[in-house]
Amino acid sequence: MTDEPRAVPPRTTKVLLAEDQGMMRGALALLLGLEDDLEVVAQVDAGDRIVEAALAARPDVALLDIELPGRSGLDAAAELRDRLPACKVVILTTFGRPGYLRRAMEAGAAGFLVKDGPVEELAGTIRRVLRGERVIDPALAAAALSAGPSPLTPREQDVLNAAADGATVADIAGRVFLSESTVRNYLSAAIGKTGTRNRMEAVRAARQNGWL
Numbered sequence: 001m002t003d004e005p006r007a008v009p010p011r012t013t014k015v016l017l018a019e020d021q022g023m024m025r026g027a028l029a030l031l032l033g034l035e036d037d038l039e040v041v042a043q044v045d046a047g048d049r050i051v052e053a054a055l056a057a058r059p060d061v062a063l064l065d066i067e068l069p070g071r072s073g074l075d076a077a078a079e080l081r082d083r084l085p086a087c088k089v090v091i092l093t094t095f096g097r098p099g100y101l102r103r104a105m106e107a108g109a110a111g112f113l114v115k116d117g118p119v120e121e122l123a124g125t126i127r128r129v130l131r132g133e134r135v136i137d138p139a140l141a142a143a144a145l146s147a148g149p150s151p152l153t154p155r156e157q158d159v160l161n162a163a164a165d166g167a168t169v170a171d172i173a174g175r176v177f178l179s180e181s182t183v184r185n186y187l188s189a190a191i192g193k194t195g196t197r198n199r200m201e202a203v204r205a206a207r208q209n210g211w212l
Helices: 022-033 047-057 073-083 098-106 119-130 138-147 154-163 169-176 180-194 199-208
Strands: 013-018 038-044 061-064 088-093 111-114
Touching: 013 022, 013 047, 013 119, 022 038, 022 119, 038 047, 047 061, 047 073, 061 073, 061 119, 073 088, 073 098, 088 098, 088 119, 098 111, 111 119, 154 169, 154 180, 154 199, 169 180, 180 199
Parallel strands: 013 038, 013 061, 061 088, 088 111
Antiparallel strands: none
């Protein structure tokens, strides 16, 4: 009597989850854990813990929110690309902004989804990026193409970020290591490029477009 060949179980994909809202993080981990081929091996609630957790857990896929305490998920994605290139990054965010999508692609992300989609779509995206595909929300991709790249230079972005809490020009200059006159020039340029009236409006406009 010949033994019948045994079915080979699917390979388990290891997933790291970075989300600062505890309820959302727990729900995502629970739902992904119901998939036979997916296992959440690490969960973090801050952006500055992502790389350390990934180097320890060696996930196949990292699901990263963008706006996290300590560090942006986009910045962490760029470091993961360099330090753990085998790990695919999928950005999962509430903020479906064209500028964020462009920055995510520049950071090496393989996928970009907004959080209001079904969990089946997320699980499917994880499997697709592991096959080498790039998965992007279609409506967001179209918006990103029509919006064009950020008009702000890296230095203008630095100055706007430093101005976000209402800091004085002197405070901003100290934070970004520039003279006060140079800071004023960068702020003026950023206000002009965003079509706003003052630095705080420029910060809001840049954030709404995903440029910061």
